[in-house]
Amino acid sequence: MGGALYPESLIRVHTHFLNTSVLGNTHSVSNSSKLSLQFADEARAAVLSFFKASDTDYTVIFTANATAALKLVGESYPFADESSLVLGVDSHNSVHGLREFATHKGARTTYITSTPVGGLEVATARNVLLRNRPQSRELAPSLFVLTGQSNITNSKNDLSLIAYAASLGYHVLLDSAALAPTSQLSLANADVDAMAVSFYKMFGFPTGVGALIVKKSFLTQLRRPWFAGGSVDVVQVPGTIVTRAHELHEQFEDGTINYLNLPAVTDGLRFLTAYLPFLPLRLSCLMHFLTTTLSELRHDTTKRPVVQILSRLAGRRLKSVGEQADTGSTVSLLFYGPTGELLPNSFIEHAAAKHRISLRTGCVCNPGGAAAILGIEEDMRQLYPGVTLKDFERHMGRELGVVRISLGLASNFQDVWRVLEFVSLIGKEAVRQSLWAQWKESSTTTRTV
Known part of the structure; x- marks a missing residue:
């Protein structure tokens, strides 16, 4: 829950890599920068492969942690006056915090009650989702945030709610920070719009790297409230004109990604893949x-x-x-x-x-x-x-x-x-x-x- 113990083999492999490689900021075309970009792309591909997500439909945005991944969706989601944010009572504060973005844009937040031992009752969740379903996905887009596994009550929630919510017109965000470390999860079966994970919870190292695994079609509907270095192509100064970066994932990765540690994500996922079935x-x-x-x-x-x-x-x-x-x-x-x-x-x-x-x-x-x-x-x-x-x-x-x-x-x-x-x-x-x-x-x- 808090953080896994990192394997000695992963540290040895990554230390050797750092001792024998020179990496540079990915926002350049130097040899060291090209190498960093290559390893970043390999890490994205490894994440998609691990979660069985099609690279045609999904992309990966690297963040500081799962919290930052959730925040990316919350701050960019096009909430409107008639929109709904639906989430479970038994959720992490990083999920509850999304209600601030919803409230700021005039949307209503509705909670699904917890059972006495945590988690959601499927029938109760379905009723809440049905009562608050979006009347128009275009005019009043609504977001359902599902906690895959509670970090305190030990409850796993039924992932069939993803398909049900989607059938009602919701976008679905899955918090998998507690679920992914010990459960096999396939996005080929759980068709979410976006999912947040944290790698140090999965295999201990590196800290400071999480990800939002997100549908490209959903990403095009998000509107960021600001821009930063690395997420833009052209900025008019003074002025108001901004051209976002060409690659979708780059539009949501602020500043410099953690390029020195991304190769460890690829190795860590390879390590976990060997153990996870058992x-x-x-x-x-x-x-x-x-x-x-x-x-x-x-x-x-x-x-x-x-x-x-x-x-x-x-x-x-x-x-x-x-x-x-x-x-x-x-x-x-x-x-x-x-x-x-x-x-x-x-x-x-x-x-x-x-x-x-x-x-x-x-x-x-x-x-x-x-x-x-x-x-x-x-x-x-x-x-x-x-x-x-x-x-x-x-x-x-x-x-x-x-x-x-x-x-x-x-x-x-x-x-x-x-x-x-x-x-x-x-x-x-x-x-x-x-x-x-x-x-x-x-x-x-x-x-x-």
């Missing part, structure tokens, strides 16, 4: 062992559960290579003390760090999904302009959010075992009290400094 089966086994064992752990003094799993559990275990899981590989949970009191997430994060385990806590940039699995949706509705997280937590009387454990490409049985050992230690009175004292002392020192 990954869902391995992760299904690890997740089953992790979640069943977590549910069985008890405090040594009272025999109460140490944790409560809030995120969606898999409906079935995979049995063979090639099967696709119905959920992701993320566990969101809460820790409880021996008498049933909620343990602060900040304490758990501190204790995990002491045991060299990296966890994430909080609402992980998905407030709607967090509210759904925490059961605080009504409290979310009571928020007011200017409210801060501290205000919200003061109202609730506790820290908000979850503890998130994410498995991925590099996760193995030892990783899962160490997490379970750590959770079991929280259930031991003497160990927990010692960690609690260290955390309190650390918190006091931090406040003093």
Whole structure:
């Protein structure tokens, strides 16, 4: 979810490449620039091939991350007064942020509610899409943004909604930042207008490179609110005349693309291609062992559960290579003390760090999904302009959010075992009290400094 552990082989290959190559800015015709452009084109072709997207229909725009890819669509989409933006409650903040562009242009934003364990119910989603369908795609274009997989609730959404929304006249944008790292995804079957991905989530390196895989026909309908170096051919100064770059993808790539790292995208996709067919089966086994064992752990003094799993559990275990899981590989949970009191997430994060385990806590940039699995949706509705997280937590009387454990490409049985050992230690009175004292002392020192 946060970022994959990068393979040693990928770093070795890319380091050798940098040591033996001289690359230049792609906005030139020098030998080094031509080489950069060649590798950029190879990376675009590799992305299209990996997602089984036709180069006749699709192109690739390289961005800083998946967030920047989503923003490109939001800022350029031709929202109008009668337009609709439809999205799920259980979405990343980078998706929710698109409503600012819609509102600015007079469009309405409509949410599809989340289930108690996250994700969308297909029937509910279809009803919302039907009620808000565009009356005219030309006069009131409307956008449906589907989260492929939640980064907090572990829910995967039904990709059949893509075809349904398209049949009603919507353009469809798919957020695949959490879905792509562990799921095989074919744009030959999921006919989206655009899809956002982040490569470091998929294979760890490089950071700072994401992509918008987008239909050329959809791209011609987007209108950028500005231009920049690299995205134009001629600019009249002073004046108002601008001629955009000839290549469609260049019109949306501002400034200099990350040309030194794009060859690593090609190598990373090649690496992931070899492992991805086997990954869902391995992760299904690890997740089953992790979640069943977590549910069985008890405090040594009272025999109460140490944790409560809030995120969606898999409906079935995979049995063979090639099967696709119905959920992701993320566990969101809460820790409880021996008498049933909620343990602060900040304490758990501190204790995990002491045991060299990296966890994430909080609402992980998905407030709607967090509210759904925490059961605080009504409290979310009571928020007011200017409210801060501290205000919200003061109202609730506790820290908000979850503890998130994410498995991925590099996760193995030892990783899962160490997490379970750590959770079991929280259930031991003497160990927990010692960690609690260290955390309190650390918190006091931090406040003093």
